Amino acid sequence: MAFFLAAIFALLASSAVGQPVVRTADPAKRGLKESDFPRTIKVADNVYTYEDFHAGPEKFTTTNMFVVTDEGVLVADGQGSPEETKRLVEAIATVTPKPIKYVVICSDHGDHTGGNLAFPQGVKYFIHPLSKAALDQQAERAQAPNASGRGSARRWTLPIEAELVFAQKPLMLGTEPIQILFLGRAHTGGDLSVYLPRQKILFMSETFLNRVFPAMRSAYPSDWLKALDRAEAINADLYIPGHGFTESGPVSKEELRAYHKALAAVIAEATRLHKAGVPVEEAVKQAKWGEYGSWTLASSQGPIAIRRVYDELDGKLK
Numbered sequence: 540m541a542f543f544l545a546a547i548f549a550l551l552a553s554s555a556v557g558q559p560v561v562r563t564a565d566p567a568k569r570g571l572k573e574s575d576f577p578r579t580i581k582v583a584d585n586v587y588t589y590e591d592f593h594a595g596p597e598k599f600t601t602t603n604m605f606v607v608t609d610e611g612v613l614v615a616d617g618q619g620s621p622e623e624t625k626r627l628v629e630a631i632a633t634v635t636p637k638p639i640k641y642v643v644i645c646s647d648h649g650d651h652t653g654g655n656l657a658f659p660q661g662v663k664y665f666i667h668p669l670s671k672a673a674l675d676q677q678a679e680r681a682q683a684p685n686a687s688g689r690g691s692a693r694r695w696t697l698p699i700e701a702e703l704v705f706a707q708k709p710l711m712l713g714t715e716p717i718q719i720l721f722l723g724r725a726h727t728g729g730d731l732s733v734y735l736p737r738q739k740i741l742f743m744s745e746t747f748l749n750r751v752f753p754a755m756r757s758a759y760p761s762d763w764l765k766a767l768d769r770a771e772a773i774n775a776d777l778y779i780p781g782h783g784f785t786e787s788g789p790v791s792k793e794e795l796r797a798y799h800k801a802l803a804a805v806i807a808e809a810t811r812l813h814k815a816g817v818p819v820e821e822a823v824k825q826a827k828w829g830e831y832g833s834w835t836l837a838s839s840q841g842p843i844a845i846r847r848v849y850d851e852l853d854g855k856l857k
């Protein structure tokens with residue numbers, strides 16, 4: 540078993556024998572082809588990640604986790620469209636004949652929930668109350684008389700049986716202990732993580748963006764830093780991001796640290812400009828991101844981060 544895991548990790552850790560992985564979210568820089576995706580990666584005996592491309596011109600992955608047990612499968616996050624999530628469901632079926640029982644909505648954003656229609660009818664959803672509120676609001680807007688009606692005939696809505704997770708929810712699926720955790724508001728406000736205590740694996744969804752510039756459209760910047768403190772305090776053996784590649788255990792710990800530093804640096808730069816009295820539109824132009832300027836999405840997410848940190852400093856985030 541130990542040897543087996545070591546072999547998987549060795550495979551993951553090197554793109555060629557002896558070659559360390561390139562620390563990036565960019566598949567091309569990583570030495571991967573578009574045709575390598577979507578892909579399923581075995582990270583422990585019964586635990587897998589699934590990576591498919593995020594929509595948009597800049598290529599990077601949206602990453603999910605699934606856990607296979609004798610009693611069925613738990614999936615943490617889906618993909619962005621029914622077609623993409625259908626491929627995830629099919630990938631799970633190639634690994635196990637067991638049915639999908641549970642889906643944890645770790646991020647309520649469309650790139651992780653837009654495909655939920657493709658999950659089997661009757662799966663049980665877990666969600667944080669703030670994310671449920673966000674999805675309910677979305678559904679209301681879609682039903683409004685002046686809504687565009689795009690895809691409304693087959694629109695997914697959160698089943699009312701969905702179970703709310705406020706702080707933590709311990710589960711047993713077959714003989715597998717699973718903990719759903721709220722580590723604090725981070726990227727969406729209702730961010731959930733899934734911890735597997737037996738394997739010491741923490742799936743962090745969008746609380747951890749691996750080499751992707753801190754994306755703050757709906758974030759709570761200072762709370763996000765505290766959520767990362769809590770994630771690191773768990774001292775997991777493997778941290779799995781919601782965007783960016785699945786890493787080997789040791790590399791994932793380093794990359795979580797690197798992400799934490801990136802988030803702190805982005806908040807510090809926005810705070811510096813705010814303290815200097817630079818107006819927000821000027822700050823967007825003046826911000827210096829240093830090494831983080833080359834991270835995936837830096838050019839689009841940099842200005843959004845400045846505005847969000849300004850909002851927090853101005854007391855506009857509750």
Ligand SMILES: [Zn+2]
Pocket residue numbers: 646648650651745781782
């Ligand atoms: Zn996302």
